[in-house]
Amino acid sequence: MTEISESLCRKGYRLTPQREAVLKILLENPNQHLAAEDIYAMVRKSHPEIGMATVYRTLELLSKEKIINQLSLDEGNCRYELESQARYHQLVCLKCGKITEFNDQLLAEMEERLAAENKFQIVGYLLKFYGYCGQCASAEG
Ligand SMILES: [Zn+2]
Numbered sequence: 001m002t003e004i005s006e007s008l009c010r011k012g013y014r015l016t017p018q019r020e021a022v023l024k025i026l027l028e029n030p031n032q033h034l035a036a037e038d039i040y041a042m043v044r045k046s047h048p049e050i051g052m053a054t055v056y057r058t059l060e061l062l063s064k065e066k067i068i069n070q071l072s073l074d075e076g077n078c079r080y081e082l083e084s085q086a087r088y089h090q091l092v093c094l095k096c097g098k099i100t101e102f103n104d105q106l107l108a109e110m111e112e113r114l115a116a117e118n119k120f121q122i123v124g125y126l127l128k129f130y131g132y133c134g135q136c137a138s139a140e141g
Helices: 002-010 017-028 036-046 052-064 105-118 134-140
Strands: 068-074 077-082 087-093 099-101 125-131
Touching: 002 017, 017 036, 017 052, 017 077, 036 052, 036 077, 052 068, 052 077
Parallel strands: 087 125
Antiparallel strands: 068 077, 087 099
16 A cells, blocks of 8 residues: 555655545455446445545546556456456457456466465466457357
8 A cells, every 4th residue: 555655646646535445445355356336335335425436537547557457358347456466367259359257266276386386476467368259159150
């Protein structure tokens, strides 16, 4: 949190209570890929005065400053996560561009093993498989 607040300060932004509340939700829910609506609902519990517009503006600012990632996982439905927690496992269709998020327990195990074997602190990764989704594959015949 301090790191993030310092980085915002350097860029001339202030960490307002609203911005901090939004960040806190993302910090407390790692790898959840929260939608703006989810974040709004959670923030409201501690900060009932915050409006949806403020949450959107904050998310916009934070993604512009690369503090959080904006993921477009499905049509028009943006999800957010902290930059340092980025873990992508996606199936990318080369024809229609559809991106499917998948999760596999094996990846978590592999990450742990790689970290231990290499004494390497892993903070994120990007794993994409390219190919054709079921729909496109069957359209091809
Ligand atoms: Zn496809």
